[in-house]
Amino acid sequence: xxSVLPAYQSLVTAGELRPDPEQAAAAARLDRLAAELEGxxxxxxxxxxxRKPAPPRGVYLWGGVGRGKSMLMDLFFSNVRVERKRRVHFxxxxxxxxxxxxxxxxxxxxxPIAPVAEAIAEQARLLAFDEMxxxxxxxxxxxxxxxxxxxxxxxxTVVTTSNRAPSELYKNGLNREHFLPFIALIENRLDVLPLxxxxxxxxxxxxxxxxxxxxxxxxxxxxxxxxxxxxxxYPPEDAEHVPSETLTVQGRELRVPKSLxxxxxxxxxxxxGEARGAADYLAIARRYHTIILVGIxxxxxxxxxEAARFVQLIDALYEHKVKLLAAADAEPDQLYExxxxxxxFQRTVSRLEExxxxxxxxxxxxC
Numbered sequence: 001x002x003s004v005l006p007a008y009q010s011l012v013t014a015g016e017l018r019p020d021p022e023q024a025a026a027a028a029r030l031d032r033l034a035a036e037l038e039g040x041x042x043x044x045x046x047x048x049x050x051r052k053p054a055p056p057r058g059v060y061l062w063g064g065v066g067r068g069k070s071m072l073m074d075l076f077f078s079n080v081r082v083e084r085k086r087r088v089h090f091x092x093x094x095x096x097x098x099x100x101x102x103x104x105x106x107x108x109x110x111x112p113i114a115p116v117a118e119a120i121a122e123q124a125r126l127l128a129f130d131e132m133x134x135x136x137x138x139x140x141x142x143x144x145x146x147x148x149x150x151x152x153x154x155x156x157t158v159v160t161t162s163n164r165a166p167s168e169l170y171k172n173g174l175n176r177e178h179f180l181p182f183i184a185l186i187e188n189r190l191d192v193l194p195l196x197x198x199x200x201x202x203x204x205x206x207x208x209x210x211x212x213x214x215x216x217x218x219x220x221x222x223x224x225x226x227x228x229x230x231x232x233x234y235p236p237e238d239a240e241h242v243p244s245e246t247l248t249v250q251g252r253e254l255r256v257p258k259s260l261x262x263x264x265x266x267x268x269x270x271x272x273g274e275a276r277g278a279a280d281y282l283a284i285a286r287r288y289h290t291i292i293l294v295g296i297x298x299x300x301x302x303x304x305x306e307a308a309r310f311v312q313l314i315d316a317l318y319e320h321k322v323k324l325l326a327a328a329d330a331e332p333d334q335l336y337e338x339x340x341x342x343x344x345f346q347r348t349v350s351r352l353e354e355x356x357x358x359x360x361x362x363x364x365x366x367c
Contacts, residue, residue: 005028017071025193037056037157057189058157060190068195085126091287097116113142117154120156125157129160134169135320137175140170211356249280257270268296271313291323304341317355
């Protein structure tokens with residue numbers, strides 16, 4: 001018997017969650033899906049002999065920031081008892097898909113989607129995605145064929161979260177007409193459930209937090225550390241064991257020293273002091289909804305390369321509506337007062353100021 005719904009109800013009873021009809025309905029649906037997946041893993045003799053059972057319908061959870069999508073996904077994925085299950089951030093999955101397609105094209109001619117889908121299906125009969133969003137044409141062009149192969153041909157069950165309803169995905173994107181079959185597939189093969197309750201738990205955890213702390217030092221570090229623990233529900237007393245992560249970007253590895261529930265911690269030296277480019281920053285912006293950046297120095301002419309990388313980083317974070325919590329040695333308008341690119345840096349100052357606003361903080365990741 002699935003324990004997804006009881007786990008959710010216990011959080012409400014304990015006062016950690018407020019009663020929310022949409023959350024409760026989603027928890028009940030995920031509970032049924034877990035039971036269906038567990039039952040499908042043990043088909044009866046007749047089913048095994050005469051027909052391949054249809055895979056359970058998937059679930060598409062969508063809603064604004066902080067409405068409990070990741071919490072429900074946590075409950076579902078940790079409680080569903082099936083083999084060959086995988087949970088992955090959607091942006092990371094698509095990077096992997098493109099790498100697989102590249103490898104298939106090197107092997108032989110022909111459409112590489114079929115062997116890529118088959119390989120993915122062999123690894124997982126349940127795919128759980130965090131933060132499905134589509135922001136570029138290469139992803140949009142392959143999603144319909146890839147997911148038709150996964151769901152229809154190979155019987156993979158998909159559960160995903162998103163800030164947008166399916167019909168809003170890749171809105172106004174280039175050649176969107178080629179993407180519309182993917183929307184139809186989602187709406188036909190997954191139960192689409194809204195989560196737009198009255199409580200924004202992420203904003204509630206942060207409160208009216210100061211997002212740009214000056215100067216760098218123990219006090220700023222302690223405050224940002226507390227923000228990290230509030231956002232991720234991670235116990236501060238276990239700080240030494242916060243998970244890390246490694247992103248692979250164009251064959252290079254980028255280590256994330258602290259990574260949990262869509263929140264990542266970086267040092268300025270790591271992100272902007274080393275040779276990095278737009279692809280690195282784009283991968284980070286797609287993967288995380290909140291970045292904590294420490295050790296931003298006051299920049300000068302001798303740090304023009306670091307300043308240029310910082311501009312690229314902020315551009316990527318801003319375009320994907322990533323929340324930025326930072327410790328720096330100066331306010332944004334005093335951060336880079338002289339040096340090559342000083343004029344262009346003014347746009348970054350403007351974006352940093354906007355990223356501190358309540359309006360920006362209320363936006364969903366990737367919107």
